[in-house]
Amino acid sequence: MSKSGEAERKVRVYIMGQECEVPFGLTIMKAMEYAGYKLIRGAGCRGGFCGACATVYRMEGDYKLRVALACQKIVEDGMYLTQIPFTPANKPAYDVEKLAPSVNVFLEYYPEIAKCVSCNTCTKACPQDLEVMDYIQAALRGDFEEVAQLSFDCITCGLCAMRCPTEIVPYNVALLARRLYGKYVMPRAKHVDERIKEIEEGKFDEETKNLMDASLDVLKELYTKREIEK
């Protein structure tokens, strides 16, 4: 594979303080592996969905704390980084069958959300750019829909919980909200229930048996002739 002159460029990064020179264009994760790290914690789906690789870093000379997903972020010169291997978080056990979607549910399982000082640190710590503070505020006033919509893309990386000065674990609050929203507030799909009833009554048994017993040629013909929905 031919590479352009671009590939000869090197980038200087600091992995947990250790200076490393890595080729240009690598993600933080690939840069760490290039430098010799065999990742056990800190790598998961490698595609931006699981939150295992949440990385905290500063740029040389700058005090601002930044966040990124190691599997998606390309390294930059002067990046000074680390990863959080695990987030200790309180997750109480509950039974969604026995709960009702009311603001009291949040205050019962996560009373600490009343301590929210609206400082917005959680929002700034989110690598998915979610409005974390806004959804905690929505939880405080029992607006389940708002919590569900704002928190939907959460990958539970844990950074918001690590940064919150009043020790809230936002992603667990959001999880409870979404489950209750999906279960009690969203309307049920009646057609699913109807179909299940039909199956239980055996409506499709005979036709399915015919299909299973059909010869290969018959099957192929049925397949080719089947009409595709618009």
Next chain:
Amino acid sequence: MMKIPYFPGCAMKTTARNCEISGTLVASRLGIEMVELPRWNCCGVFPSLANDDLMRHVAPIRNLIRVQEMNENGTVKDENRLVTFCSMCYHTLKEANLFVKDGEKLTKINTFMDREKEYRGGVRVLSFLQLLKEVGYEKISEEVKKPLRGLKVAPYYGCLLLRPREIAVDDPENPTILEELLETLGADVVDNPCKVQCCGSYHTVDRKSLVAKLTYDNLTYIIRNGAEAVATCCPLCTFNLDSRQKEAKALYRDLREIPIVYYTQLMAIAFGLEEKFYGLDLDLHYIDPKPLLEAKNLC
């Protein structure tokens, strides 16, 4: 229709929905559209109990920034004010506003908020009572279709609208703004010597018996003076005077029950609005006001 930024606060969406539902429709009858702040957060009244002076002002200041944004993006025109029903929200927002009149403190808060927009100062915080006074009692009386004749109401202000002096909506010792409104509605206003007495506030959480005593004391005077109902302004006062009648009655057997209603609900009744806007069917009243109102042919 005049458009003014409206800050609801947490109670208005939960335990004080009856206040919001009556108040916002009453406002629109008076030609005021209460435009809810987009992305508002809790006014910060709980953290204001903390001693850390800087952090506790971030929450209310952020809401004032929203008002700035509403003016910048044209949601409202030249309306650098915010109105709220809840006394606690009014108090917290106004106090924060005063806090940052000091330029150094304003800079500190803006710097803390970092990548968010800056608060430039200058937003004015109003209680709905003040806005009504501005509209004028004459205009209000024009909307009164069903005067509250024969309804003996005691006004109850509580503390947060009136103390400290710098943020008070009226004279802290002897305010009259609520009485003026109730008179305009045609009610028989009963003098209430306890009208600026504290309801017990947050002690409803950790010292229920203290609140029960205050409720007993406040209501006993009110009833002795002939009142049949109490008009309140604040969701916490309302909770203490209404729901805590249960604990008060358990401790003081001779307490007679008396319904507690928001002044906005009385306005909705007096304006002759549809009954669903009175906020009486939301299961938020401990002592049901309906029997009394029905007896007075008001609903």
Next chain:
Amino acid sequence: MSRIKLIRGYPEGMRESIELVEKTREERLKHPYKETFDFLTLEEREEVLQNHHPDYKREMKRALKIGPNKGDLVPHEVADILEAHSPVNPKDIDLTDIDYESDILIIGSGGAGLAAALWANYSGTKAEDILIVTKLRFGDSNSKMSQAGIQAADRRQDSPMLHYLDIMGAGHFVNDPELVKTFVMEAPFIIRWHEELGVMYDKEPDGTMVEDLIGGLSRLRVHCCRDYTGLEIMRNVIDEVQNLDISVLEFSPAIELITDEHGQAAGAILWNMETEEYYIARAKSTILTTGGFGRLHIQKFPTTNHYGSTGDGLILAYRAGAKLRDMDSVQYHPTGAAYPEAIVGLLCTAKLRGRGAQPVNRFGQVFVNPFEPRDVESAVFIEECYGKSKGVETSTGMRGVWLDTPMIDILNGEGTTEKAFPAMLRQFNRQGVDMRKDPILVFPTLHFQNGGVVINVMAETTVPGLFAAGEVTGGLHGKNRLVGNSWMELQVFGRRAGIYAAERAKEAKLGKLTLNHLVKYEEMLKEAGMETERKSPVLLPEYRGERAISHALDIF
């Protein structure tokens, strides 16, 4: 050293091609979706597959020399792990020192493993008698990354029979009919179970499920949660497992199964990745839900799979004597990202085509119907890039075709991409590309293990006491899986594995634990004259830099 100038994420050379794509767009919008291009006939499908699909390259495979599937053709990379030494020397293992005793041992915590745990519990097995072991973080799996959705025939215009036909046709008609029938009949029930859990499926205001038509299907049948379907379902299921307090052991993969003197599966040897010690986990029923094999990088393809997808379950089961099937069939997802290099191989959901994005070549011309089944679609893409040389070539030598994603908003209204594809939008925005304004470059990527361990409708393998469910199993999909069926496979058979494993655990009696199957296996290797240093399971792919590997010292 010149810096390549990027214009909205793409270098000049690729920009020129994009301009051609923009030129042809107006005309192409007149024939969107199914009308893009003619469907291939069954014969034409066969031809393009034979000529261009990676599975049909005979030299990339070899016949297995040992084990229950001796003589079967499998890719070299798979044969490499099936014909390798155990990492364990039975002499080093004390089988009498039991660390974990459970009714049910579940190996893997993806959608299948978690469904098994929950349904085992619902069937009566107590939470403390279930043990889930995972190689990486709890919940880490391919399941979490799934985007497009999950199939179930629950609409009026649809029926389980049509679902059955679609599956058979896509699978080249060699699927196990019993598995397929059970699958299509139980799918709607799983959807309802998800609703009960609180999964936020995309729905119309009246509650009707929003369902998509994607390649190979005859009906709109793919339920989704925007394009985070896998993540959303997993979040709910993971929460349930935690609420029930079912035990989980993280970073402790199973490195070998344990059998007993009667040849039953009796648990597994676990290995703590961090402390490097082993544990003996004895269990009355063992459920294998170890997922796929993407990180074996078959034919050096990049993959959509998660870090731990190294086919561990295959070799564990094989050594215990379980039969496999259809291991010669590897699924390549036609639209893996091909640019920029940082995200090469990552999934670009098939739903993009479902919502109107057309694949076009370097000149902006259409060359295939976007709704062909995956293997056909992949083969045609490869043909376009290598057979006809009409693909786009990037600076790293990677080739691909355009997926014209701006068509999505044009056909469905502004804001559709944002609403339906937040994950995709994010993925490309992070790399400086706005997929609403520019097309994205795609090329087939290694995606799914079509075959695997043989199971019956009770999720039993050919080894008594060993159950399996999910991607590690074979038979349901035949030679090629349909979009959205893998998630349903996880749930239908994960559930069955849990239920039947629980039932078995009530009666099962374990004999003396042994590792005789490993000794036998080693003998098989010797007899077949295999000289190799290879060990399997591999556990994690080797991605470390050259310098680190060449200077490695094992001194502790």
